[in-house]
Amino acid sequence: MPLKARRKTTIYNIAQKARSSPSAVSSALNGTWKKRRLKEETVERILRIAREEGYTANLQARGLRKAKSGLAGLILPNHENRFFAELSETFALESQARGHCPAIVHAGRDVEVQLQALRDLLSYAVDFVFIAGATDPDGLARLCRDAHLPHVFVDQPCAQAPSVVADNRAAAAALTETLLEDMAPSDPDDPGSWLYLLGGEETSSATVERVRGFRAQMQASGFLYSEDQIIACGYDPVRATDALGRLHRDLGRLPGGLFVNSIDCFEGVVRYLAQVPEAETKRTQFGCFDHDPLATLLRVPLRMVRQRSDVMIAEAFRQLDAGAQGGSLLQVPCELL
Incomplete structure (x- = not known):
């Protein structure tokens, strides 16, 4: 004869065993019992019975003594x-x-x-x-x-x-301004002399703000010639390597400046630079919106943004x-x- 399946425990079962009301059980399980001014011993009894009965689904948010874990x-x-x-x-x-x-x-x-x-x-x-x-x-x-x-x-x-974030737009604008100051003069007819932003997801709020800062500073300085200067290839290092490789081949050289959006992307950039002659890498100004002290050992002109x-x-x-x-x-x- 097959075993009879055990009935699923409900708050009504728990309320009956705890000699309490279903609403009190619900409050004990979801952590709102203090607002209802339930007694602590009542809550502890409800939680003990819920655990004994295997009622774990509604113990997700609260479930330990005094509703604190x-x-x-x-x-x-x-x-x-x-x-x-x-x-x-x-x-x-x-x-x-x-x-x-x-x-x-x-x-x-x-x-x-x-x-x-x-x-x-x-x-x-x-x-x-x-x-x-x-x-x-x-x-x-x-x-x-x-x-x-x-x-x-x-x-x-x-x-x-509530949200706490880096001031991405202001920092991106400051990094862009510094890179433009360090670069050789840009020629609107020579894409190889331009500053490019590489990396990040277009749907990411951080990337959106950084792109806004980059674009605003480039426009203010008169050096935003094409939307092709913004290459949102994601955060994956491999994709960053591939994107820089395509840009390098299209331009016939490394660009005058490269704003790399995140240290993950910068890892991909470094992988690609390993196969480029050192003399060529030194003609490009690099910036990274992230910080790693080990990057200072690289033999390339580099500025970085540290998020606090x-x-x-x-x-x-x-x-x-x-x-x-x-x-x-x-x-x-x-x-x-």
């Missing part, structure tokens, strides 16, 4: 990029100083992977989450709101949540402490090195 969540694209690595380290140190245990997830830039990373953090009942490099900020914010989870976006903003990860994390915690909600946006100035 002591975990601080951070989602970021990767740890290889120095900016994100510094962001991660600063977050960990600040979280630990506040008595939290950092739970940091590397989620890449795929929408579904980032959403699943957030669901996983919710299952561990993190007390709050910072989200860096969000591909779908609105979807992530919606998931946080549904779980009543405090959240702040870093690096990529969200129109529906320490300040961004500090400001994100201030937003969290203030209980900020809605689409507030704070932009942090960068350093031009």
